Amino acid sequence: MHLESSAIKFYIRLRKRIIDRKLVEFGIQPILAYILAPLFFIAISFFLFYKTEYAVYLYVVYAIFNLLQIGDQKRNDFLKMHFGDAQFRYLRSVENILIVAPFVLFLIYKLEFVAVVILLFAALALSLFNTDVSKKLYFATPFGKYPFEFATGFRKLFPVYLGACFLLAMSVAVSNFNLGLFAFVLVVFLCMSFYSEPENPFYVWIYKKTSMGFLRHKCLVACGYLSILLIPLFLVLTYYFSEYVYICIGALTLSYIYLMALIVFKYVRFPQQLSLGQVILLTLSYLFPPLLLFTLIYYLPKANRNLEEYLG
Numbered sequence: 001m002h003l004e005s006s007a008i009k010f011y012i013r014l015r016k017r018i019i020d021r022k023l024v025e026f027g028i029q030p031i032l033a034y035i036l037a038p039l040f041f042i043a044i045s046f047f048l049f050y051k052t053e054y055a056v057y058l059y060v061v062y063a064i065f066n067l068l069q070i071g072d073q074k075r076n077d078f079l080k081m082h083f084g085d086a087q088f089r090y091l092r093s094v095e096n097i098l099i100v101a102p103f104v105l106f107l108i109y110k111l112e113f114v115a116v117v118i119l120l121f122a123a124l125a126l127s128l129f130n131t132d133v134s135k136k137l138y139f140a141t142p143f144g145k146y147p148f149e150f151a152t153g154f155r156k157l158f159p160v161y162l163g164a165c166f167l168l169a170m171s172v173a174v175s176n177f178n179l180g181l182f183a184f185v186l187v188v189f190l191c192m193s194f195y196s197e198p199e200n201p202f203y204v205w206i207y208k209k210t211s212m213g214f215l216r217h218k219c220l221v222a223c224g225y226l227s228i229l230l231i232p233l234f235l236v237l238t239y240y241f242s243e244y245v246y247i248c249i250g251a252l253t254l255s256y257i258y259l260m261a262l263i264v265f266k267y268v269r270f271p272q273q274l275s276l277g278q279v280i281l282l283t284l285s286y287l288f289p290p291l292l293l294f295t296l297i298y299y300l301p302k303a304n305r306n307l308e309e310y311l312g
Helices: 004-024 028-051 053-070 073-109 113-128 149-156 158-173 177-193 211-240 242-266 274-285 287-309
Strands: none
Touching: 004 028, 028 053, 028 073, 028 113, 053 073, 053 113, 053 158, 053 274, 073 113, 073 158, 149 158, 149 177, 149 211, 158 211, 177 211, 211 242, 211 287, 242 287, 274 287
């Protein structure tokens, strides 16, 4: 038991050090992140439970999805190699419990004890298996012509898209437009996540385009591929909730604008990630769309100048 305790302490210190470095690279003081993150989590949780009666189901699904993301075989093999089989099982159990702990505590506050039991059981059960579901999903996609963001991202997060489609079906079954709109927005954020990480500069250098031509190409491809995933949901929403057709059209329009803005921002500091200030500004622009025009006017030339180094 002493060895297991020591292994846990060592691993937690190691993970904290890695997280601290990533936060510093991102321009965030770790102590500030550790203070604000719980407050943000609580605020989002209250908002979710206020907005929809299906919050418990979404909460549990999202928590389990987080568990699935850390159970890939390569990661597990690495831990086994350094800690041994017995310590590995203990370590994975504790790690999974820590991941679901914030969800469990909030569900206890909401008196959702069945969901608490399901989450704790899932955390312990999934610690026994490799859960890298995306690794086993090899299938053709309509995104192969212009790699790589949608092709790789969709395969990795395909279960999330299926979950969004399920929520859309549920919204139709119970006549709940808000749930359907949530599914729609979930797909938009899913596609935006494909562009969250900067690629290797080589994948920019291979394009024989000007910087503006490169950005135009990236935006057109992204909007076309987004349409493949989003238009079916849009058609279902407008058919079954025709009284909200203008809201659906507005949401679809903003989806294209937000994705293109993210692509422009991605190359402002390429190949580095955006700074905290730029992320905050982009978020504020998303919350207040008219601000996005002025933000793009300011940052588009910066992205062009930055890309010229790799395209010229």
